[in-house]
Amino acid sequence: MSQRAIRRVCVVGGAGFIGGHFVDRLLASGATEQLTVYDNFSSGREWHLAAHTADARLKVIKGDVRDGEHLSAAAQRHDTLIHLASNPDIARAMTDPSVDFDQGTLLTHHVAEAARRGGVEMVLYASGSGVYGDLGHREAAEDHGPLVPVSTYGASKLAGEALLASYAAMFGIAARAFRFGNVVGPRQTHGVGFDFIRHLLDDPRRLRILGDGRQSKSYIHVDDVVEAVLHAAGLATEAFAVFNVATGDYVTVTEIAELAVEVAGLPAGGTQFLYSGGDRGWKGDVPVVRLNTDRIRALAGKTSAPRGRPCGTPWSPCWPTPVRGGSALDRGPQPPGCLPRPGRSAQRGVRPGRRPGAAPVAGRVPDPAGRRRRVRRTAPGWLRARRGDQSARCRPGQANPRRGR
Numbered sequence: 001m002s003q004r005a006i007r008r009v010c011v012v013g014g015a016g017f018i019g020g021h022f023v024d025r026l027l028a029s030g031a032t033e034q035l036t037v038y039d040n041f042s043s044g045r046e047w048h049l050a051a052h053t054a055d056a057r058l059k060v061i062k063g064d065v066r067d068g069e070h071l072s073a074a075a076q077r078h079d080t081l082i083h084l085a086s087n088p089d090i091a092r093a094m095t096d097p098s099v100d101f102d103q104g105t106l107l108t109h110h111v112a113e114a115a116r117r118g119g120v121e122m123v124l125y126a127s128g129s130g131v132y133g134d135l136g137h138r139e140a141a142e143d144h145g146p147l148v149p150v151s152t153y154g155a156s157k158l159a160g161e162a163l164l165a166s167y168a169a170m171f172g173i174a175a176r177a178f179r180f181g182n183v184v185g186p187r188q189t190h191g192v193g194f195d196f197i198r199h200l201l202d203d204p205r206r207l208r209i210l211g212d213g214r215q216s217k218s219y220i221h222v223d224d225v226v227e228a229v230l231h232a233a234g235l236a237t238e239a240f241a242v243f244n245v246a247t248g249d250y251v252t253v254t255e256i257a258e259l260a261v262e263v264a265g266l267p268a269g270g271t272q273f274l275y276s277g278g279d280r281g282w283k284g285d286v287p288v289v290r291l292n293t294d295r296i297r298a299l300a301g302k303t304s305a306p307r308g309r310p311c312g313t314p315w316s317p318c319w320p321t322p323v324r325g326g327s328a329l330d331r332g333p334q335p336p337g338c339l340p341r342p343g344r345s346a347q348r349g350v351r352p353g354r355r356p357g358a359a360p361v362a363g364r365v366p367d368p369a370g371r372r373r374r375v376r377r378t379a380p381g382w383l384r385a386r387r388g389d390q391s392a393r394c395r396p397g398q399a400n401p402r403r404g405r
Helices: 017-027 068-075 090-094 099-118 152-171 192-202 222-235 253-263 381-388
Strands: 008-012 034-039 058-062 080-083 122-128 174-180 182-184 206-209 219-221 240-245 272-275 361-366 372-377
Touching: 008 017, 008 068, 017 034, 017 222, 034 068, 068 099, 080 099, 090 099, 090 152, 099 122, 099 152, 122 152, 122 222, 152 174, 152 240, 174 222, 182 222, 192 206, 192 253, 206 253, 219 222, 222 240
Parallel strands: 008 034, 008 080, 034 058, 080 122, 122 174, 174 240, 182 219, 206 272
Antiparallel strands: 361 372
């Protein structure tokens, strides 16, 4: 298995929630020689990068991805470009259908051109599960087809993948597309759990929930996303490759609401849940998402270029598939200062009346194949940590766009 070193990196959208964690991870590695953040700071935040202002390897450029000349100049002398820039508000397309083309497909075109003109060797692209459309409880593998998105957001992500595949074939730029589940973790600025906490702090008596609360999706810690992307980037050999990046477990919106009530320190049953009705939050929302991650887990045990963390650690995507009754991702030591991982089976929530962090309670949940299996039910770390994570709250003047979850 050939290895591809990542030494000089340009992160487009590097001041955002996920981008800031890529910056943390890359600058923690001695293999990184240069790191450029290119961001217009419309949703990104300077304080996401504050810990690295003294690092001489970091260069921050404020610019718009739609400015092709500026972006191409910024991409010069980098071997890898990580493309995270996109419309953060999926539901906005209901009133502004062009937003996903203008802030999605068009941006990816400019990124691909900047990579070609700048001599970039590899592009790592943040795609999403929306490319699969509405498959119900069917588990989607990367080779599933036809791909029929039900939202303009999903369509823009799919168009971006197609653009990068063509640039890989025509111009020799290696490209990797990563179809993320719902990403959560420290410094999160939007998302269903984040929004629930904010609303409960404003009004603990009632909580508005879009849809019927039975929407069921995978939630994955941002650190695991970063590790998965960098690991696959160093090992994949194809000119263009696609990877699902998600957990193998799922949580409903109502379960997240119950967890949010507990995290906010409110009594069980004291908050009224007000459902808007219907099986989804809005047109274009996919109520049930099931992603097959066998492809990226097949890289387990294979060593990528040195990045400062050993392959196969509990916070790495190489960690073994979870066993019955628990999650392998929950086990083992974590780097100092890291929040607890959500874990594949620890994301289902807690029963009413149980405090986060209490002893696990065995529960029975159905899986997509119709079988029933036992899992542990504990509050996920990403939500449990919210009470002490001041960065989770919006700062004065900070926008909080709702992202589809």
